[in-house]
Amino acid sequence: MTPRTAPPFRADHVGSLLRPQTLLDARAAHKDGALDDAGLRAAEDDAIRDVVRMQEDIGLQTATDGEFRRTSWHMDFIYSLRGVSRTDEMLKVRMHNAAGDLEFTSAALKVDGNLGIDGPIFGDAFTFLKGCVTTGTPKLTIPSPSMVHYRGGAAALDPDVYPDEDEFWTDLSAAYAEEVREISALGCTYLQLDDTSLAYLNDPTQRAQLSEQGRDAEHQHERYIRQINAALDGRPDDLTVTTHMCRGNFRSAWAAEGGYDFVAEALFGQLAVDGFFLEFDDARSGTFEPLRFVPPGKFVVLGLVTTKSPKLESKDDLKRRIDEAAKYVPLEQLCLSPQCGFSSTVEGNDLTRDEQIAKLALIVEVAGEVWG
Template identity: 70%
Template structure:
């Protein structure tokens, strides 16, 4: 099979990477007032320059900034949308892991004004990344518009601002569409919408929570697909847009489980992205059967390599799983990646830097042997 010169690539990765200790110290120093914002930015630049080189050295064709300037994969972006602020309340998300349960606490959000794009979010971050790469395609990751709603639900939207919820959805998609357009002007050719909601909704327990807060849990994925498509309607020519879906990734733990069956037909058949990064590292993600709905021309990036622990997967086992997936979607439409980021929040997952690099190198080597 031919190598891919456009994203997603045969060997790819989701986005976030483990923050180095010196960057974590710099963040703490800035939070405590010991260093300036300029000193923190310089520390971030140094760490990102090194991690971009690592991605190029292991043989990847894309490179991200590891999300090193963020505290979390989504809220740093969402709070910069006009009309959205952190709320006084705390959002509690229950996570599970092989070693026990834990809870992720974050400020909730409130939509207090018309949603709009006041600035090109992550513009400076992308410009810096573009300057650091030498051979790789710079990839930017942002949370899907679905995450603005999924995190807060109807209660987070001020009814005095949006008496008609359809206006909220129109404004939200319009803000995202403008962000996509501006990123294209900056030269972004590889953009990823990260969307846990479309994976969470496969879990009956998650749908029960959504229904309990007053949403239509049985059709929520259709609403999200519609709004993402509206955000992508005027995307720039030459920009590849993918989406990544997982069931939670916080300090090597997860929040939901279940195969893609509930959303698969609409998701794969209707969502207007070029490729799907799918979590498939263990039984929680179900089987490959839902991939039968993936149409020709769409890419599927199989997240077979876990980021939740350091043990290295067997190359032969990865090849067998790729072959199994090819029973449901053409093998030429498949790629390989980790199942999620290595550090969706600043804390990171329970593995070392060297284990992270070994997993990325394994992905590159396996993809080369499978696809050439």
């Protein structure tokens, strides 16, 4: 078994990382008007240089900017799409963790114009990241097209702009296809589409909620797969695309439960990505059995190391679980990562920077011992 020299790597990670206190302070000062845009940008630049160096020092082959320029993993991108606007309505999602329930709240969205992009979204952020990386492969993470649709559905579409939902999907996939082309032109060779919806749809409670809204919950994942594929059609040959599917990540809490069984056959057999980052850190993520649908040539990055708790997993337990997954997917097609990001929103999960580093280092060590 040999190490991989192309993504996804044997030891990889999802993307978001804990914001350092200096950056949190700078963001607070900027919000209060005590720090201008240039000052905030300088604080972000310094923090990103440091976090790239941290990833390389650990031995990771993947380097991200930790999503340090964002408030959340998805909404910063979605609001940058032409034709998407914030609304006064507040979107509330009930989340759960070991201590109880909490609520994630953000502004909702409205599609009130023809969808498109005005230059590559996060283009400047990726160019800066690329300039910081010295040994790894810079990865850009963006929300998948599904995330523009999942929570609002047809109700979020202005009927004067998109009287037909199919027209919305055509334009959305075209906007994403242009984003893929323009980001690739900047030198991006590793792109990740983050998608909670395809994991949420495994949860009967989530499907019931969609059905109550009049949506076709039993077939929603099939539409999402088709539209992601349309967005990736014609992508450059040197661009590796993966997708990350988790059940929510906010301050160590989650929104959905259930294994990947409901979507597995269509997802693994039809989605035109090179690899799947999958959440498998605890019982609510289900078994490895759905992996039997993964075809040859596709990679599965096992998210066995939780980002929701500071407790460090044991090497023996991780190796045992990798062996279990290998009953369904050949070991050659497997990799290892955290189950999600460490800070999908600016608040971050309930662990320290040192605990985060210990988990990333553990992944590198175990991957080296398993795959060489």
